[in-house]
Amino acid sequence: MTPRPIRAKDARTIAIEIDHRMVSCPEGVSVLRAAELNSIFIPSLCSHKDLSPFGGCRLCVVEIAGMRGYPLACSTVVGEGMKILTDTTTLREMRREILELILSEHPSSCLVCGEREACRENVHTVRKSGVSTGCRYCPNDGQCELQTLVERLGVTEIHYPVYYREYEPEHEDAFFDRDYNICILCGRCVRMCQEVRGTSVLAFKYRGPKTQVGPAFGRTHVEAGCEFCGACVSVCPTGTLADKASKWDGQPDGLVVSTCPFCALGCQIELHHKDGRLSRVHPHSDPEINDGQLCVRGRFCLPETTHNHARARKPVLKRGRYLREVSWPEALEEVASRLENLKPEEILMIVSPDLTNESLYAAQKFVRSCLKSNSIDSTARWALPGGPGLWADLFSLPISIRSIAHADSIIAVGLDSRFSFSVAGVEVRRALKEGATLVTIDPRDSNLARYTRHWLRPLPGSEGAVLRILAESLVGGARKRLSRTAVDSTGVDKRALEKAVEALVSGKDLAVIVGPTAFAVDSNHEIGKALLQLAKRERTTILPLFQGANTRGALELGVFGELLPGLAKVKARGVSLADVVEGRAKPKVLYLVGESPFFERPECDYVIAQDIYRPPFEVDAFFPAASFAEAEGTLTNVEGRVQQIVKIEDLPDGASTGYARPDWFIFGALAEKLGRAWPPFKDATQVLNEINEKVASFPASPDRRPRRLQLTTRIPWEKPHAATSGPDGHRLILEPGGFRHRGIDMSFAVEGLSELALEEGFRLHPDDLKELGIASGDTVVLGVDGLDVAAPAKADPDCPRGAVYVHRPFAYGGLPHRKSLEPLYRLRGSLHSATVSCSGPSHAQTAARPASADRNAESRGPESYRIVERRMIVPNLHEFTVEAPQVAMAVRPGNFVILRPDETGERVPLSVADWDPKAGTVTSIFLQVGASTAKLARLRPGDTIPTYAGPLGKEAEIANFGTVLCIGGCYGIGSIYPVARALHEAGNTVYTLLEGRSRYLLYWQERFRPISARVIELTRDGSTGYKGHISRLAEILTLEKINPDRIIVNGCTFLMMRTSDVTRELGVKTIVNMNPIMIDGTGMCGVCRLTVAGKTRFACVDGPDFDGHEVDWEEFLTRRKTYNPEEVQPLRRSGCASHY
């Protein structure tokens, strides 16, 4: 039997013996799990509680009485009375041996280095590198399961040569980096992707020592259908897979469970925090909703959304032509004065469906009781075609997310779950794995359509009609013959429909999922009717999906003018958003709460905005609202669960942290300023209490039980918008889409999302484009309803023929061409007929110019320097040759240059490693270690940089000293080369010692040989030359019979410090090169200040060479650590160095 994860509490308990101890465990679990339940440690790297046993790492070998050899704890099922030994000498020996084998394939020199503690203490900046070449260079340092195990099993030596695989680290995707050089092939990611997510994007490729993880057949992750859910990243035991945004944050301080604020599924998430700030998000294994799974937004986009540099954190008032940051009292004072004495129709408050229940309730309370108006409206209305009446009816039906996985028949309508609602997609695939039948109704190809044998492909807009036909067949009792005319009008093949019905009728548990696009184009409320009808069938659950995280709450809590909290009707409904958009009303004051449903400032006297980002147009007053990370509250999910949002960031107000306040709090403060009655709410809980008093069905505290809406009176459905239909036009589908949150498109704040927003523009089937003579990327003009709208066209093979898809995002701003689409957003209804024509010459025939050429043309200034060569010479170290004739003419050994990777980049000092005055080129070796060097590492030959100044610094002292030992480590191997060469030419006997953690990190031996009496190698893991650290220097000198008169050392500060320590005792003068600590290079910034022989010196102008015995290393190393957190910042923010 294969061991299975046991969830059921009623599994029989059996008795077994582990390590001569009688213990008990549930029947059917693996030996590994049984041991774990009894707190007995068995090492393992490939097993994972949510995944099937793999048996790849072989570390969990145990001995079991009566079983041959060494069975694996992860794949052996316990049996009554089983006698297991987990820690015998043989097992320990085997495990150590196997672990050594793993380490010989993993850059692990740090693990076996005797100096690792001191290194961790003193060498801080190495983390943040592009390629992990050791633990100190690895984002997972301190959180690595392999590291922990090595320490626990006490492996201190690797008896085998260490292989480095030399793969190019993969940084090209938006959300996580992959460095398969450090992969141990445990297969957790592959199993996660295949077994749990059901997507099979990841697989094992190739065989033998070339075995690698990745999408098969050389596809990219995007091509292979990766959902970027990050589930693989979460289970990776090493640093192979790492979040781009938080990879250099290190171990988090802790985590709290909260609710994802991005959609109405309400997934439970773990917020990891570091230094009081949100660092990263992991899924919570909550069995009610997401069961340890998330989508790309929840997994990767939360920190960026709340931390983005564009966050608006201070109150702002318009003063004349300018916007001024002001204090809260001042801002409240002015806004209160504007709100006083307004007639009910002179104000309109527009509220986002992403606010918490508390803020929604407070908003309507403020408008209704303080401003005595019913002029409040929510953009939630846009997500609810058919109006509140229809949705109130739908929310009264049994809605369940978890039922999908247990259903044996599923109907999915108009849903692609790749980047949105992907947890629902996981549930569907989970059901399919158990043998469920899936019927997909979608004009478009989608990730769910790919899993079904019953893909019904109606004309866009006919999804509802098809669903009704299915509903009739499934609920009507006796089987009816399908009406041919009804079927024909949908465009679905009758035979396929019959087969789908046939497949569905035998099912017991039915789940129906409907995506937002299907609702949007459903011009006759067919879907609503069909769902009501289907719900009459027993054992049926539905899952209507829409945009907006708290739309359900918005409906219940009175932010629609005509409905009070609890869905009570109001007679005087006030001004609505539609009134304003369509020009029927012109209120004096607009109060936008978490929403900016306009591209340009709407026509009115005074606009107040209250949000986490400023709207894309000018407002008169802006209140900074607290983000989901900064305030408590509750959100109501699609099932009616009232779920907690936790305040994780509680930093004091200040210039950098800002002055944001929860929305409900701001309304209270305004009420106070207006002198209106307002309960003294101290926290969100008190607001929720009042909601509970006013709305009987609403809980008084967060309650995760699903809650069907109890309707006392029925609210009529809105009149449907008839679809406009032209004689021979394309069907234009305005679909809800984009990655919205609180009125902004998140792709504006989270750069990675804009890379996933592949669907921007008009999407047509490639054949349609071909027929029209349009190339993908051409600007096309769409004629619809008398409007002409221009935007780029995109070939999308998922689209049906004769249709044009375009996003009607509920958020404005964001991607550049959105604005040109604005007229479309004002159209009523989502299904229209349109004509498509090409504007200007088509690019269909002309070849696209390479993007890099464009980039060069733009960046090449009058004084730019051309890159001749930039290649990774050994992992993380780049050989970098620049055309700079003046520098090449004047440079001397020991000099450095200062460059900037781009116009906005910081100054980077690089030691010169070689030069060619004839060719006018200068070569340096640099270590990729932070944001700026990451930028450098992206340059290609032919690219240019704007600044390349030098030579700088004093040249190295060159004379005939006799015997000189040149020590180079890391980039210093390159920088010491010209010094060694000059010393050799000056008549010295030069010995060279190259130091590195492993043989694959040493280079240029062949350059040193002709100028050296001997080239000595020293590696931490002994993979070549001497084994150990520079502290062995004295011993090596004796063994090699070298008596140096002078030692010169270039490399990391730790190497130079340690060398100085050793040589002080030997009494040999030692010169160190302090280049790595410079920034400015002109003596102005003072960063490279250090104390040498009791005097303050600047490395850039007084050095970079100093006597190592005179440097105050202790002071120096303390100073070096000051800006550690700041150094990580630029790497975290997407849009800066997000690709490295």
Add this chain to the structure above:
Amino acid sequence: MKTLEAQRDRAIQAWHELENNARPLIYVGAGSCGLAAGAAEVIEAIAGYLAEKRIGADILKVGCIGPCYLEPLVDVQMPGNPRISYANVTPGLVRELLDSFFEKGDVYQHHLVGHFGQNGFKGAPKFFEHAMLARQVRVVLRNCGVIDPDNVDHYLARDGYRAFEKCLSMRWNDVLDAIKNSGIRGRGGAGFPTWRKWLVCRDTESDTRYLICNADEGDPGAFMNRSLIEGDPHSVLEGMLIAAYTIGASEGFVYIRAEYPLAIERLRSAIARMRELGLLGNRILGSDFSFDIKIKEGAGAFVCGEETALIASIEGRRGMPRTRPPFPAVEGLWGRPTIINNVETLGTLPNIIRNGAEWYSQFGTETSKGTKTFSLVGKVRRTGLIEVPLGTTLRTVIYDVGGGSVKGFKAVQTGGPSGGCLGEEFLDSPIDYEALAAVGSIMGSGGLIVLDKNTCIVDTAKYFLNFTQAESCGKCVPCRVGTRHLVGILERISQGNGEISDLAKLERLALTIKGGALCGLGQTAPNPVLTSLKYFRGEFLAHIIDKRCPAAVCRDLVHYRIIKDKCTGCQRCVKVCPTGAITGPRSEAHNLDMSKCIKCRSCYEICRFDAIAGDAIVIESGA
């Protein structure tokens, strides 16, 4: 119930007519071995000859009859004469050969191997008394080279499908008993008693059971399964019917590597014939038994011969083994009980059922019953496909059947890359499962690679390890990383950079891999190293301590020298040297410039001037 009797009677009739033919009949060995040796061209030449001379004769393409080193084999059977076999027939020889029969009416005397008659024939030897064949017992190979594999009537005429029909009249447990009593054990290598595996499968409750024929023969130098399928596909398929009937399987798969196109073609056509005869499909021959066979082509990964990897491959997943238990007999293909039997095991079954368990168990030893086919290859005079009773000694196989090595026997590698290297002292040990395991090797599927004195043990071990490390699926650490390090150490030794501690390292690592690897590939991969270390330690030490390769194979340890006294200046080596390292005028002793020599061995191979004694160019090893 329907029977095949009528069909069989007709077939027997036709077979007799063929045997006592009125028309001349020409057999050509057209298995892969024959075709590789040029059988296709020979057939063309024969057809051309017959057309030209307007002779009404039939050409019969048969499978491999065994002595592959004699291919292409062409047999001529004139009316009234027995079938007479000729070896190494080239297209150029065809005219002379056939002229002798058709023009002169004589038996051609050159290239003669033997005749198939019962009695003596004009002084020609009997084919089956040929040195290579005399000691063999042909059970599973009885039809190979005798019948046209594409003609099911030939198979029927030779009692084909009689065993299966007999099974249909038996209860499944009686069939199982017969298999049990025969003592046959899995011929794929592990030697697990076939009946026991079957019983586990049959006893596991399930709605469906599967049978898989493992034809993923991947050992370098092994071709038993290929030859059997090419020569007699129906015997394997009949075996599948018998196995499926016994275990209650409803669907069968032949998992065969795509590199065996001819075998696949033969199988396809054989399966089509079976369908015509009603031997596949629903209610076979009117019984309650329904069964069908599909062919699944493997892409040639060695590990896919491992049963769990093979199952994964059929299921459409990556061919990667999983831990056992559960064994496939309990949880196999698509989670259902599945039996995987080797081609040879299945091919043997009809013989057991037809002739009885006792008949079969007369061959072999106490624990290893029956006969076993081997691919006898390497540095041995007579290479080819052989079948001998288990318990036959290695000496009999290598010397009597194989004729020994030209340059002196050194060792034999049994069981392919998973087996071990056994030296002279083991020549008298019998070939059976236990005896081979006792000395650290395995039976394997039947590869026998003979090494002679010119073969280096370190180099051979390195070759096999290189193979297994490249073929590792990469899943488990000991196999993926461990074998790579084994190769690394062996490489170091063969380059003369070995240290004495490397031997201990090799042994330690080999044992870790053996004990720690997930599947049979990894667990047996170190066998070549372990056995050669055990039995040929001296040769390793020579490499490490003396920096010398006794067989003069390891390139870094050898150098070439011209013996001036022996060199006649014939210039052959000068011409063949790719780097111009050998110079010198004709008729004068040549010079070899070692700085230019790349040790390609060409001069050594071509130097045949042994007028005085031995070669003029020698390879010497050592510092």
